[in-house]
Amino acid sequence: MGQERFADVVERFTHGYGNGHGPDPSPEVVRRWQEELERHLRRMQNLHAMVASPTEPKVGQTPRVEIYKSNKSRLYRYQSKRTHRTPLLFVPNLGISRPYIFDLMPGGSFVEHMTREGFDFYLLDWGVFGPEDNDLSFERCVTNILPRMTQKVLESSGAEDLSVLGYCMGAPLSVSFIASHPEVPVKNLINMAGPIDFSKIGLFGLWLDKKYFNVDRFVDTVGAVPADMVKAGFKLLKPTMDLSTNLNLWWNLWNDKYVEGFNALNKWANEYVAFPGEFFRQWVGDFYQDNKLFRGAAVFGGRPARLGSISCPVFVVGAHEDYIAPPACVRALLDVVSSRDKEYVELPGGHISLIAGRGASLHCWPKVSGWLASRS
Amino acid sequence: MADAATTNPLFEMWRRQFEESAAAWARMVTQTQTPPPTDPTAFWRPVLNQGLEQWARLFAQTPVTPDLAAQWKQFLDQWIEAWSRALGQVMNTDAYAGMMGRYLDQWLVAAAPMKKSAEQQIEQALATLNVASRTQLTAVAKQIVELEERLERMEDTLGAILKRLDGKERT
Numbered sequence: 001m002g003q004e005r006f007a008d009v010v011e012r013f014t015h016g017y018g019n020g021h022g023p024d025p026s027p028e029v030v031r032r033w034q035e036e037l038e039r040h041l042r043r044m045q046n047l048h049a050m051v052a053s054p055t056e057p058k059v060g061q062t063p064r065v066e067i068y069k070s071n072k073s074r075l076y077r078y079q080s081k082r083t084h085r086t087p088l089l090f091v092p093n094l095g096i097s098r099p100y101i102f103d104l105m106p107g108g109s110f111v112e113h114m115t116r117e118g119f120d121f122y123l124l125d126w127g128v129f130g131p132e133d134n135d136l137s138f139e140r141c142v143t144n145i146l147p148r149m150t151q152k153v154l155e156s157s158g159a160e161d162l163s164v165l166g167y168c169m170g171a172p173l174s175v176s177f178i179a180s181h182p183e184v185p186v187k188n189l190i191n192m193a194g195p196i197d198f199s200k201i202g203l204f205g206l207w208l209d210k211k212y213f214n215v216d217r218f219v220d221t222v223g224a225v226p227a228d229m230v231k232a233g234f235k236l237l238k239p240t241m242d243l244s245t246n247l248n249l250w251w252n253l254w255n256d257k258y259v260e261g262f263n264a265l266n267k268w269a270n271e272y273v274a275f276p277g278e279f280f281r282q283w284v285g286d287f288y289q290d291n292k293l294f295r296g297a298a299v300f301g302g303r304p305a306r307l308g309s310i311s312c313p314v315f316v317v318g319a320h321e322d323y324i325a326p327p328a329c330v331r332a333l334l335d336v337v338s339s340r341d342k343e344y345v346e347l348p349g350g351h352i353s354l355i356a357g358r359g360a361s362l363h364c365w366p367k368v369s370g371w372l373a374s375r376s
Numbered sequence: 377m378a379d380a381a382t383t384n385p386l387f388e389m390w391r392r393q394f395e396e397s398a399a400a401w402a403r404m405v406t407q408t409q410t411p412p413p414t415d416p417t418a419f420w421r422p423v424l425n426q427g428l429e430q431w432a433r434l435f436a437q438t439p440v441t442p443d444l445a446a447q448w449k450q451f452l453d454q455w456i457e458a459w460s461r462a463l464g465q466v467m468n469t470d471a472y473a474g475m476m477g478r479y480l481d482q483w484l485v486a487a488a489p490m491k492k493s494a495e496q497q498i499e500q501a502l503a504t505l506n507v508a509s510r511t512q513l514t515a516v517a518k519q520i521v522e523l524e525e526r527l528e529r530m531e532d533t534l535g536a537i538l539k540r541l542d543g544k545e546r547t
Contacts, residue, residue: 222484
């Protein structure tokens, strides 16, 4: 029965309305068909432009100066009115992807928003690591790089204290650092989509479980974790992602603004960064498999990292549909810090759309800047 | 825009079908003793057949207007979402994680000696040509990194001494 009706529809498609097969379409329907046709032509034009003359999207356009560099890592200070006294150090993830996602394009940049709001904004770019950096461990980031970077922030800003904002893996890095270095004057701490309780981490936690994944054998064999392998891991986490991305691109291909945003985001989404081998060993072993930070068993450079020692104001932001760092494992930070001033918000969106895109500019950025402004 | 009221029941049926399929997969993956089906397409056929029927019904109930494109998009979105959910259910099982772990282990066991042998051969070939190998270049880069770190430590020490001297001068 279904087959016959489908054939009828094909018939209608082939011969249309006006050949004696049915009533004439209303002017409204004709107008909408014209509109649809125009959109389709625009789609074809944009598709041709994307394939025939692809343009390199301009990313990271907010003016900045390099304050300090240590091996591959760079500390940038962004131009702003600096109406808030306390500088803000933004600590993103190490490896996986490049940090220009936070300053993707004018009008769609977290950095631009924060500088416009008058924050003295510093970004730590961990850099792209090569085989010579294979010995770089999580511990060295916590005991060497982060203390030096915070020192440089304080020196260059002339402030007595600073706020730290950790995004994704940057949050456990920042939290490990602050908890193990109580002498560092951290005034405020923000955790955006950063996993803390790894017993609630979800799919990655299951795949990287000790029972199934021997991290020592893996690192001993491959050395650094190549960018392609990082990419494969993330693609596997959401296998239908590429399909829906391309479908949405086709649907919105008539819209020049969408295409511009897509090009910039697509550039970022396909630029994966390798993990230094020792970093990956410690990240998976101590965090995913042993959950040491949350259990209070993490020690960095002989200093125990006790989350209870964190007493500054803490703001935690989780994303409702985050499958990389599910809200429960992000929110857990509030259960273990001793801060009196602590707040959690759960926003719509996923791990990336929490901080990049139109949704982020409406929901997330104003909340972060609003919370921080009254405390800076 | 598409008429959601018309299409939603259909998509609901679809979703149910996919969820049932996912449960069937999960059962299949977890029951390792069960031999695999002899005809792999037989497993998918009910899903595909139902999908085709739903499409046909959707077309039959919908007048041919530009809204059809929006309905089509909505249908594909929900179809992808249903697949994503179904795959997510399968991937979120111990059996799947175990299978991935075993596959990775096998790959590592095979890759390690191959990698070692390839590296040795390349090293020998480059040595014969009197060209620096990747290992040698990495070693040099490592030394530069270590030197930079040593300089940074010296900088830190100097900074601390200067601070202390500055403090003494003031007092």
